[in-house]
Amino acid sequence: MKAAKKITKGTILRNREIAPGIFTMDIKSRWMGKKSRAGQFVNIKAADDTTDPLLRIPLGIHKIRGEEISLLYKVVGAGTKLLSLRSPGGSLDMLGPLGKGFDVSPVIRRKKAVAVLIAGGHGIAPLFALAEELTNKMRKVEFFIGACTREEITCVEELKKIGAGVRVSTDDGSRGERGRVTEMVMEYLSGDGKDAEHGTIYACGPMPMIRAVQDVSKATGIPAQVTRDEYMACGIGACRGCAVETTEGVKLACTDGPVFNAAILKWDKETVEK
Ligand SMILES: Cc1cc2nc3c(=O)[nH]c(=O)nc-3n(C[C@H](O)[C@H](O)[C@H](O)COP(=O)(O)OP(=O)(O)OC[C@H]3O[C@@H](n4cnc5c(N)ncnc54)[C@H](O)[C@@H]3O)c2cc1C
Ligand code: FES
Structure with missing residues (x-):
């Protein structure tokens, strides 16, 4: 349908x-x-x-x-x-x-599953709706927000209000931990967040961050759903301007995505450095 x-x-x-x-x-x-x-x-x-x-x-x-x-x-x-x-x-x-949204079923099916949400900068946009949907359904949400500097960090108080656990990192250390958000996630998953091993990672942010999330997913075995922010024109699959290389062939970010299983994404040097 x-x-x-x-x-x-x-x-x-x-x-x-x-x-x-x-x-x-x-x-x-x-x-x-x-x-x-x-x-x-x-x-x-x-x-x-x-x-x-x-x-x-x-x-x-x-x-x-x-x-x-x-x-x-x-x-x-x-x-x-x-x-x-x-x-x-x-x-x-x-x-x-x-487009296709996030698949919440892996977290909804298992009462104890933890949803690990990772946002880079304004990548927080679609993840807020996801956090709200999951916390409304009484699921545990751990939200990691990374940005270059503290001015770009948004929504922290609102996320806490809806019941999400929130951790922040900035590249310059001006708010939260200093460093990359994916480093903070790895630290969490190998410490306090051990119970997230039966959960799902959801991420939205710049391409290099998404690439790093793919590595986190591979290293921990936790499946990840990630967005691909491609340049788009029609948005409905007609112009084929948003092609994404995957291990399952070429897909369109606007109709097959923008959310993809991280495991199938392929990268070229130019995309990762975008
Ligand atoms: C599926 C999807 C969801 C997005 N969600 C958000 C969001 O929630 N919040 C947010 O701030 N940004 C988001 N973006 C990026 C946003 O679309 C661009 O920042 C915006 O199009 C720039 O438009 P502009 O006219 O201001 O800039 P310009 O650079 O002048 O853009 C000119 C044209 O290029 C295209 N374009 C430019 N940058 C992008 C980009 N990164 N991705 C896709 N097309 C682009 C647009 O069609 C735009 O009309 C999203 C992109 C995609 C593909
Ligand atoms: S934006 Fe036209 S096919 Fe995706």
């Missing part, structure tokens, strides 16, 4: 800067609220009355609450800049929900 998706207009309820250059936007949309799952994304038009930028912007669904969804985005170019200037009351043109 094909997943339901359509172009729909939501109403912007709030659009706030929560950290330098990082915004959250809350949108009222009955369709997206009802149909979205954690790990899926929407392809949005930054503004209704412009064709610049021409392409829609893919953004992960950050929160799914009743008839509302939220997005969390970093301003990096023309489209996200335009989005940051949108005001409450305006409408947002969205295509979605798109």
Whole structure:
């Protein structure tokens, strides 16, 4: 059965800067609220009355609450800049929900399974919805957030409020542990987190981090579901612009992903250094 998706207009309820250059936007949309799952994304038009930028912007669904969804985005170019200037009351043109989300069944099936969530920077966007879904179902969530510096760390208090365990690392040591988030995860899995061996890792972040998560999964034997942040155009499998090399052949990040089993991903040097 094909997943339901359509172009729909939501109403912007709030659009706030929560950290330098990082915004959250809350949108009222009955369709997206009802149909979205954690790990899926929407392809949005930054503004209704412009064709610049021409392409829609893919953004992960950050929160799914009743008839509302939220997005969390970093301003990096023309489209996200335009989005940051949108005001409450305006409408947002969205295509979605798109892609395959996270598979929560391994954690739901086993009451004692631990979900280990790993976010790099604004990779926290789709993982928040996942953490909320799992904690609502009384599952244990250990959330690891890594960033270059403390200004890029978001959502810590909110995650604690929904019942997730939260650990933070920064490359410069300005908040939490100094170093790579995957090093902190390895330390946890070989110490306090021994009970996570029957759990699942879920990760979203820059390509080098995802590559390192693949290594963590291999070293510990804990299966990992990870997102691949490919450049996208159509978002629906038509342009073939988001091809991903896997051990099972070429897959499309927009329809086969963006969430993939880490074990099947293949990497070239250019992708890992992106
Ligand atoms: C499935 C998916 C989910 C994403 N979720 C989030 C999220 O939740 N929060 C967030 O901050 N960012 C997310 N991104 C990245 C986000 O889409 C880009 O940062 C954004 O498209 C940049 O647009 P821009 O016009 O501001 O920048 P520009 O660099 O001017 O982008 C020009 C065009 O290039 C494409 N593009 C640029 N960077 C990317 C990128 N990294 N990935 C895909 N297309 C890109 C877009 O089509 C965009 O219209 C996601 C990307 C993908 C593929
Ligand atoms: S973005 Fe067009 S096929 Fe994936």
